Each structure stands twice: as C-alpha cells, then as structure tokens.
Amino acid sequence: MTDEVPRILTVQRAAHSLATPAQRGEAEAWADSPVALPFGPFDPAEHRTLELGLHNWVEQQTGLSLGYVEQLYTFGDRHRDPREQAGGPRLVSVGYLALVRQVPLSGAGEAEWRNWYDFFPWEDWREGRPAIIDQAIRPQLQNWIAQISDQDERQNYQERLSIAFGTEAAPWDFERVLERYELLYEAGMIGEALRDAQIRAAISGEPAPQPDAETVETAERLGTPMALDNRRVLATALGRIRGKLKYRPVVFDLLPPTFTLLQLQRVVEALGGVRLHKQNFRRLVINGGLVEPTGQRDSQSRGRPAELFRFRREVLSERPASGVGLPAARIIG
Amino acid sequence: MTDEVPRILTVQRAAHSLATPAQRGEAEAWADSPVALPFGPFDPAEHRTLELGLHNWVEQQTGLSLGYVEQLYTFGDRHRDPREQAGGPRLVSVGYLALVRQVPLSGAGEAEWRNWYDFFPWEDWREGRPAIIDQAIRPQLQNWIAQISDQDERQNYQERLSIAFGTEAAPWDFERVLERYELLYEAGMIGEALRDAQIRAAISGEPAPQPDAETVETAERLGTPMALDNRRVLATALGRIRGKLKYRPVVFDLLPPTFTLLQLQRVVEALGGVRLHKQNFRRLVINGGLVEPTGQRDSQSRGRPAELFRFRREVLSERPASGVGLPAARIIG
DNA sequence: TTCATATATACTCATATTGAGCATATTTAT
DNA sequence: ATAAATATGCTCAATATGAGTATATATGAA
Structure with missing residues (x-):
C-alpha cells in the first residue's frame, strides 16, 4: 500500500x-x-x-x-x-x-x-460504482449471452452473470472477483482473450481473427493485460484476500507496528474496494479486540491528532476465527 | 453420508x-x-x-x-x-x-x-466434548511443550495450543482442524509421527526409537493412521468444508433432490461435528432462502410427517456469498 | 486572536440477527 | 385413549450492525 x-x-x-x-x-x-x-x-x-x-x-x-x-x-x-x-x-x-x-x-x-x-478497474468502488460497469461491461456481456444459440448454455451464462455482477435485487459481492474475470474472458472482452485467439489462430494456421474497433476499445478500458493467465491468478488473489479481511487479521502485515485507526481503515478499504463507515469501523476493531491503544498520538495529521494503536495478537487465541462460522462450542438439545 | x-x-x-x-x-x-x-x-x-x-x-x-x-x-x-x-x-x-x-x-x-x-476422534462433538481431549490430548501436549528448552519456541507452541484447542476463555473453533492435527503430529502423538520416526531412523541407519507404552496407546486412541501424509490432507478437507458450510450451500450435493429439514440439519451437524438448535436451524435456512417447500411430505418417520424441501438455486444470485463478508455494495460517507 | 475546517472520538437509536426456550400440531406405537 | 416422537410456530432477550448526531482537539487563514 x-x-x-x-x-x-x-x-x-x-x-x-x-x-x-x-x-x-x-x-x-x-x-x-x-x-x-x-x-x-x-x-x-x-x-x-x-x-x-x-x-x-x-x-x-x-x-x-x-x-x-x-x-x-x-x-x-x-x-x-x-x-x-x-x-x-x-x-x-x-x-x-x-x-x-x-x-x-x-x-x-x-x-x-x-x-x-489497473488490472481490475471495475473492482474499485471507493469513488462510487465504476461507470464502466453499466457503460460497457453489463450491456456487452448481455449481448454476448443473447447470441448464444444453445438454450441451456445461454441460461447458464445468464445465471453466472447475475451471480457475478449482481442484479437489481442482489447486491454486488466484492469477493466474486474471479467469477467476474472469467466471464469477461470467456466473452472475449478482455485483452488476454483477444491475444489468445490470435495465438491459437497462428498456431493452427487459420487466418487471424479481426476484432472490431469497439471490442478493442473495451478491452483497453478493462485494464492492463498480463502475461499468460497471470491476471486470472491475480483475480484469485484479490478475491481471496477480500474474503479473509473481515474474519482474519491479515491486514496488519501491511501496516507499521503502530498505526491510527484511519490508516487501518484505509488499508481495508483499499483491498475491499469499498468505503466504510468510520465510526462503526472503529467500534468493530476496538470492541472486537483486534487492536489496543498505545497511549501515543500521531502528530502528522491535519485535525485532532489520532491515537496510535497496535495489533492485539492475543485475539488469535481468544475468539474463533470466523465471526460467523460454525457456532462456538456449545451443545444444544 | x-x-x-x-x-x-x-x-x-x-x-x-x-x-x-x-x-x-x-x-x-x-x-x-x-x-x-x-x-x-x-x-x-x-x-x-x-x-x-x-x-x-x-x-x-x-x-x-x-x-x-x-x-x-x-x-x-x-x-x-x-x-x-x-x-x-x-x-x-x-x-x-x-x-x-x-x-x-x-x-x-x-x-x-x-x-x-475414525481419523479424527477429537473432532466430533455431537455427543458432547470428546473425553479424549482432556484425558490425553491436552495434558500430553502440555507436557510436551513444557519440556521444550528454547524459551521462544516454547511460547510459540503454547500460543498454537491455545489457538488450536481453545482456552477457558476462548471456545473451540471447529474450523481449526489442520492446526490441531499438525500440533499432534509435531508432538509425536499421532501414529504417522511414530511411523515416520521409524522410517527416518531406518534410512539413516540409526537405531529405531522405542516409544513407550503410553505413547503407543495414545496414538492408537487418536485414530486410524493413513499412508504418507494423507491424514493431513484429510484434515485440510475437513477444515475447509466446515468453513464453507455456513456461507455457501455446499451440503446439498450430499442430499437427494428433496429432503426434510432434519435430514439437512443432520448432514450439517455431521460435517460440523456439532449439534444445532433445531428451530433456529429451520429459521435460518427458510428465511435465508436456501430451501423452498415442495408441498409434499415425508412418510417414513415416527412422529408428525415432515415437509419435503428442495434447494433454491436462485439463492446463489440473490445474496452475496458471505453472510458477513464485506458489506454489500453501499457507499457511505 | 478568532474562526472555519478537518479530523478524531463518543454516543444514540432503529433494525436485524442470533441463541434459547416454550407452545402447539400431527403422527405412530401401545 | 394415551404416551412418545417428531415437526412447526412463536416469543423474548441479548447482541450485532447500519446510520446518524454530537463533541473534542488540532491546523491554517483572516
């Protein structure tokens, strides 16, 4: 960071x-x-x-x-x-x-x-829902799905679209990074998909496909391509880290030993791609025992100086990992 | 199942x-x-x-x-x-x-x-906390840790013990299957640990270690050994599936197309190794939209016949995967 | 010096979720 | 007819969460 x-x-x-x-x-x-x-x-x-x-x-x-x-x-x-x-x-x-x-x-x-x-422009919602989603991604994916001839296959893709990019009723799920990337790849909207089509053609000796201008432009707007399938790997990583954020204290490796709560929040927000409610975030990490005050304050900032906190390692042995996983050891009739 | x-x-x-x-x-x-x-x-x-x-x-x-x-x-x-x-x-x-x-x-x-x-007798809490935990596992692990000479290493193992097997304050975390298995292996309490020590000695030409009777007996009580590190793989699987139970509908692949809520609950309990509160479980899966009634009822059972339910696939596209992962798409100031 | 602005921190309140239990309904076995 | 077993419905307290208001303490400009 x-x-x-x-x-x-x-x-x-x-x-x-x-x-x-x-x-x-x-x-x-x-x-x-x-x-x-x-x-x-x-x-x-x-x-x-x-x-x-x-x-x-x-x-x-x-x-x-x-x-x-x-x-x-x-x-x-x-x-x-x-x-x-x-x-x-x-x-x-x-x-x-x-x-x-x-x-x-x-x-x-x-x-x-x-x-x-840079590699996933549609994943950063900190400044609001990225415009590219409704301008390009959704309509073009929808078009691509509409022209699939096989009924079952079309319906399957329609469901994947709903799951990955949400619907009116269902919210965007920040963890489904890989599902979104894979849909975009399969629909041929991502730079790597165009590149791989070229390579396949070259190898098999067929004429190289000529993507139209809109396709090329969309691919450029959909972020920087990477070698081989590296962007897929990266999508897996982003999804994984987002999934862990809330129930395992992983972010502390990205922070200095002491930090303000706003610094901590910014790291979480950056990885999650969302803005969080400041007061509630504070309540969560303090009451959750994730951090403890050091008594020192930060001097750098503009307004009231913030207190410096440190990570409480003890939390690892105090509460079960998953905030809402299986219930804690209790036997019920 | x-x-x-x-x-x-x-x-x-x-x-x-x-x-x-x-x-x-x-x-x-x-x-x-x-x-x-x-x-x-x-x-x-x-x-x-x-x-x-x-x-x-x-x-x-x-x-x-x-x-x-x-x-x-x-x-x-x-x-x-x-x-x-x-x-x-x-x-x-x-x-x-x-x-x-x-x-x-x-x-x-x-x-x-x-x-x-059979491979993880300490992981099944459905009939209550397994006696072996307090009879053998905890005291023997504690002994083993106590005789570690290096201070830092000892403290590190002490922390791992607390995290893996819980403390007075902290509950047992049903997902930490792998951590528990690894501690038992490192402490030489598991059959595979004894076996591997023999093999290492045989290869290096040293005299074979002679574990005492209590060690051998404990190893036998700690479940069936497997080839190579297969039991470690199996521990990983159990931890993983337990982690997913609550926020991804994975169990339905273990059930027939229609099932009663008790059948569903029994499968979840078997994998989780816990008993659950029946009424609350019902509320959870119905209100959560995971299942829908078929209108038919089950005739086999003893008491009042239960209604047959089926899995609602739509739930996949309705709600974000993680019950409590990152917040749903909402932008807050 | 004073005040606008920025940031931190504290507190409130409505709503949703969870844990636990009680009550009622409908069946089979005796 | 009744006991036992199971299913289902409902209540209630405790806790967690989302969103907002209020207060505190700093900086920088007028």
Whole structure:
C-alpha cells in the first residue's frame, strides 16, 4: 500500500520462466503482454517445501522478506501457455499470496509496484460504482449471452452473470472477483482473450481473427493485460484476500507496528474496494479486540491528532476465527 | 453420508501411485498404514485440466461421478514420502475435495467408505466434548511443550495450543482442524509421527526409537493412521468444508433432490461435528432462502410427517456469498 | 486572536440477527 | 385413549450492525 493505493509486485516479462534460451526467444515473440507476476521455477533438490522455495526466490530476486504467506491455488489447465500447443512443456503453477510492506526494490531491476486496480478497474468502488460497469461491461456481456444459440448454455451464462455482477435485487459481492474475470474472458472482452485467439489462430494456421474497433476499445478500458493467465491468478488473489479481511487479521502485515485507526481503515478499504463507515469501523476493531491503544498520538495529521494503536495478537487465541462460522462450542438439545 | 455418519472414500494402499514395480515393492515394505485417499497420477498429455484429470480418474476407478469439486491445497513438502530420502522422486500432490452421494462402489474393489471421524476422534462433538481431549490430548501436549528448552519456541507452541484447542476463555473453533492435527503430529502423538520416526531412523541407519507404552496407546486412541501424509490432507478437507458450510450451500450435493429439514440439519451437524438448535436451524435456512417447500411430505418417520424441501438455486444470485463478508455494495460517507 | 475546517472520538437509536426456550400440531406405537 | 416422537410456530432477550448526531482537539487563514 502507498497512500490509498493497493499495489502488487510485477516483473517485466514472462520469458524468464523458460528453461532454454531457444524457448525464451520464442516466447518473446508472443509476449505482447510483458507485465507478469513474479515467479520462479521450483527446484525439488534445493527447496524443502514449496513455501521455502517461494521465500528464497522472492528474497533473492527482489530483496523482499515476506510476512503473511498463503497458498492460493494451483493452476494446471492446458494452454495456460499457448506454447504448449506447439509442443512446449506442460506448465503447472502453484500460486501464492504474500503481504509485504512496500519497500524500495533491490532485485533484478525489472520488478515494479503497480496499482492493483489497473488490472481490475471495475473492482474499485471507493469513488462510487465504476461507470464502466453499466457503460460497457453489463450491456456487452448481455449481448454476448443473447447470441448464444444453445438454450441451456445461454441460461447458464445468464445465471453466472447475475451471480457475478449482481442484479437489481442482489447486491454486488466484492469477493466474486474471479467469477467476474472469467466471464469477461470467456466473452472475449478482455485483452488476454483477444491475444489468445490470435495465438491459437497462428498456431493452427487459420487466418487471424479481426476484432472490431469497439471490442478493442473495451478491452483497453478493462485494464492492463498480463502475461499468460497471470491476471486470472491475480483475480484469485484479490478475491481471496477480500474474503479473509473481515474474519482474519491479515491486514496488519501491511501496516507499521503502530498505526491510527484511519490508516487501518484505509488499508481495508483499499483491498475491499469499498468505503466504510468510520465510526462503526472503529467500534468493530476496538470492541472486537483486534487492536489496543498505545497511549501515543500521531502528530502528522491535519485535525485532532489520532491515537496510535497496535495489533492485539492475543485475539488469535481468544475468539474463533470466523465471526460467523460454525457456532462456538456449545451443545444444544 | 449414511445415517448420521460422514464418510470418506479410501483405497487400500498407497503403492499404486508408484511408477515402477520395483518402487512399488519397496513401498509395500514400508506401508504399515494401508489406508489411503484415492489418488492418481496426473497425465499432462491426456488431461486438459487438473480437475478433468480428477473426474476421469475417479470415474474410472470407483464408478462415482463427482458433484461439487473444489481444489484444496497443493502439498509439496520434502519427505511427505519417506522414500524420497532414499533417492526416490519428489512427490507433489494437488488435493481436491469432492462431495458425492454415497453409492455402491463399482471400482477396482479396494475402495471403501469409512467414517471420517475414525481419523479424527477429537473432532466430533455431537455427543458432547470428546473425553479424549482432556484425558490425553491436552495434558500430553502440555507436557510436551513444557519440556521444550528454547524459551521462544516454547511460547510459540503454547500460543498454537491455545489457538488450536481453545482456552477457558476462548471456545473451540471447529474450523481449526489442520492446526490441531499438525500440533499432534509435531508432538509425536499421532501414529504417522511414530511411523515416520521409524522410517527416518531406518534410512539413516540409526537405531529405531522405542516409544513407550503410553505413547503407543495414545496414538492408537487418536485414530486410524493413513499412508504418507494423507491424514493431513484429510484434515485440510475437513477444515475447509466446515468453513464453507455456513456461507455457501455446499451440503446439498450430499442430499437427494428433496429432503426434510432434519435430514439437512443432520448432514450439517455431521460435517460440523456439532449439534444445532433445531428451530433456529429451520429459521435460518427458510428465511435465508436456501430451501423452498415442495408441498409434499415425508412418510417414513415416527412422529408428525415432515415437509419435503428442495434447494433454491436462485439463492446463489440473490445474496452475496458471505453472510458477513464485506458489506454489500453501499457507499457511505 | 478568532474562526472555519478537518479530523478524531463518543454516543444514540432503529433494525436485524442470533441463541434459547416454550407452545402447539400431527403422527405412530401401545 | 394415551404416551412418545417428531415437526412447526412463536416469543423474548441479548447482541450485532447500519446510520446518524454530537463533541473534542488540532491546523491554517483572516
């Protein structure tokens, strides 16, 4: 986080992952989306666990030491990397989500912090419902679904649309980041979808599809494309972290040891993509025992100085993780 | 589920996973825990996605067609399989959780349905707090922690104990299945821990450790051991499904198309390992729009016949997934 | 010095949700 | 006819949540 911008660490191109220089050259020809998530090969001989491999790799490449680390998902679909179709190896990636305080990068030099919402412009509701949703996303998705010939399939997509993007009756669910991304991809509205169509055509020798101007323009408005399926991985991460925000104290790894409640709130808001009610947020974290006052106050700010708080680790052993999961141990007749 | 018993599908031994007959023979010598989760090698050439590989494999081996499927976790630690230390290949497993209605098994014949709580006797609180917790688990864990020499490490384990098994003040958290299992393993109280110690000694040529009688007896009371780290995988699954119970309608894949509310409640209770308040459960699922009445009634039962309900799919598009995740789309000043 | 503005903090109040129990309805077994 | 078992309906207190009002304490400009 810097100011109120949630950032992700990106590297410049995917080509590093490839084993041989020959493959690398081949990849660069296709790499019209040079922005990628940091990654590295897993070396079974060297790394005792997957997570240690991750730590080592990130430390070495970026100088960062990771705080909270959580395994996200393992991606193994064919054609995640179009080179596979041309006889390349099958790529299976184990994605991790890690939270770090932003620091200057000392790594190989191609790493960069980028605004998370550059990749998902429709996910940031802090300034209100993003206009692009009703201007482009909903109508174009609706059109795309309408022209599906198979009745069952059409109905299925209609339901997915309702679930992912909400309806009049149903609100927007901030955790369904992946569902939204996948719909946009399948509808061919996302940059990666256009790119992958080109690649498939090139490989199979068919003529390259020519998307019309509106399609291209929409794709550009729908954020920065990434290498391979990295944006899907990133969508998974955003959904996951949003899901955890409220019932596991994960955000504290993004804050200094002491902080004001407004700072804390801003981090939560940035990740959640929503504005929260300030007084209620205060009540929640204080009464919930998540933080405790230090007695010191912050001097930097404009108005009345805010008290500095710290995270209360004890909360971990005090209350069950899920605010509303299964009921606490109680036996009822 | 049969009656009120949640069941998992097991196969008879782990040896099938091995590539060559030679390795297989070697494995059988070590396989003193023949109960394993069903599994199979992933064949990149044949399987378009990991999940399709899973479906094919299970269908072919057991005749089951899977309903709800969810990726659990990818396990890649060294020495998940002790053979690795003797130069065997590194094993990385992608675990999946699938829900199916119990049907007769038509597969290779070694598959079997087993009570989930045979492997985690301390997780089933439906008949009250399991006695083993206070008779054996807590005191022996406490002893083990007390004899740790390093101060920081001891304190860390003490905190993990509080979080995993609760304290006077803090209730038992039904979702922390994995944390509990891992503590028991690290403390050497679980069958697999004893087995792995033997294997490590055999490989390194050291004399085999001789656990005392109490240790062996406790391990036996702590449930059936499984091959490799399969019980850890299973613990992950139980924790995951418990976490999802309350805010995603996953249980319906374990029920027939229509069911009584008590049937539904029994399934939730079996997985959660708790008894629930009947009237409140009814209120929850009806008012929550999860189910709708069919107008028909059940005739089998003893007392007043219960109405048959069905799952309301529409609920998926009506309300945000998380009962209490991030707030619904609302912008507040 | 004074006041407008910004921020922090405290408190109120209506509404919704949850935990627990009581009461009634409808069936089967004896 | 009655006891036992189960289903269903309703109440009530406690707690949590959403939204707002009120007060406190700082900065910066007039």
